[in-house]
Amino acid sequence: MLMNRPYVFCYMAPSLNGKIKGSYRKKLEEENSDATKLFYVEGFTPEGRYGDNQGVMCGRLTTDENLTKFKKPELDTNAEIVKAGDFIAKDINLDNKFYISVDPKGKIAWQNSTIKFGNLTNNIIEIITNETSNEYKDFLRRKNISYIIAGDKNIDFETALMKLKKLFKIEKLMLGGGGILNWSLIQQNLCDEISLLVMPTADGSPDTPSLFQSKDGMSGDKPVSFNLKTVEKKGNIAWLTYTINNNN
Ligand SMILES: NC(=O)c1ccc[n+]([C@@H]2O[C@H](COP(=O)([O-])OP(=O)(O)OC[C@H]3O[C@@H](n4cnc5c(N)ncnc54)[C@H](OP(=O)(O)O)[C@@H]3O)[C@@H](O)[C@H]2O)c1
Incomplete structure (x- = not known):
């Protein structure tokens, strides 16, 4: 399979409660502006951990x-x-x-x-x-x-x-959200790694999209399990990486 497609890693910065949009971001900027910088440097600059993505x-x-x-x-x-x-x-x-x-x-x-x-x-x-x-x-x-x-x-x-x-x-592709797109690839077993910089803020809104989100006609809600690979503390941020069980 991988011979024919790029390696796909999902790289996201959710709130502590798994949301990807909302006022938690403003709070983050106010109190942890280094967090968004870290996300950018590691994912989007040549010297970052994922600097080799294309x-x-x-x-x-x-x-x-x-x-x-x-x-x-x-x-x-x-x-x-x-x-x-x-x-x-x-x-x-x-x-x-x-x-x-x-x-x-x-x-x-x-x-x-x-x-x-x-x-x-x-x-x-x-x-x-x-x-x-x-x-x-x-x-x-x-x-x-x-x-x-x-x-x-x-x-x-x-x-x-x-x-x-x-x-x-x-050869190497970042899956960069939002939740509807992420879940579409995960449901189809086309994502190889999940990499989350879990942000130390939340806002509790019930109306904002989540990290993974199914949508009628685009994806289902079949449950998926993950294998925790690494856990790192980066200041106030938990950086978690997972692979996805391919028996899903
Ligand atoms: N915190 C973070 O790290 C992070 C990262 C990225 C994004 N975000 C935020 O996430 C929010 C958007 O996320 P979202 O989940 O609502 O939307 P999304 O995944 O960005 O976009 C969904 C749309 O993409 C198209 N699409 C996705 N999967 C498809 C499929 N399987 N088949 C066909 N079309 C498909 C459809 O477009 P049509 O509607 O045109 O059919 C669908 O409505 C934004 O607020 C963004 O800023 C946050």
Whole structure:
């Protein structure tokens, strides 16, 4: 299996009660600003523990909330039918990192074909489906943004991961949330490691998403068990890593 797809590790910074969004983050910034720095340095810089990853994969809500701010893409309703199949951006630099956007309905309003995290340029790759509109594929081509087609209505992650390895030479991939995306890969046995920087804050909100979250039509709620591999104290943070039992 792993011969054909990247190694996938899920890297997240949940609150003490396993939430990934909410006012706990503000409290964290106020009282433990080193915590978010640690998360960034270890995951997103060359000197960090996961400095050798080649890209991060995120769900549509995470991308919209943090990067593209729920803007609407400028679609051309008169666009000609685009060539069938995947699209690899012209003159792509495969030495860059990748930002892989899981966007089955074609909603994300990218402005450019790359985004920067710190000093590092990331090539954007959109993961779309056979149902994604021609207009959106045309939009991506006009922006010179690579896309992979995987699945009919829902994303077929096995195919998506195989294509990421084959077409973009991605061997090590961060699964970067949110909870709906994380759980989709875990349910399908496509995640090799969980790495959590458990933040020392919580807010108790019943309305915010969790680290793992099932969604009708995307994933089920079959229980999964994990093997604890490492426990480290980093100041006020517990850094936990797990593998996933493959008998799930
Ligand atoms: N604390 C942290 O470390 C951390 C890290 C990352 C994100 N976050 C936060 O997490 C929140 C978002 O998490 P979330 O769980 O609500 O959403 P999410 O996983 O970011 O995005 C969910 C969306 O992605 C697409 N998607 C995911 N799995 C799919 C599947 N199996 N098949 C087809 N499409 C799929 C769907 O897009 P459509 O709706 O378009 O169909 C789905 O609604 C944000 O607030 C973000 O800031 C926190």
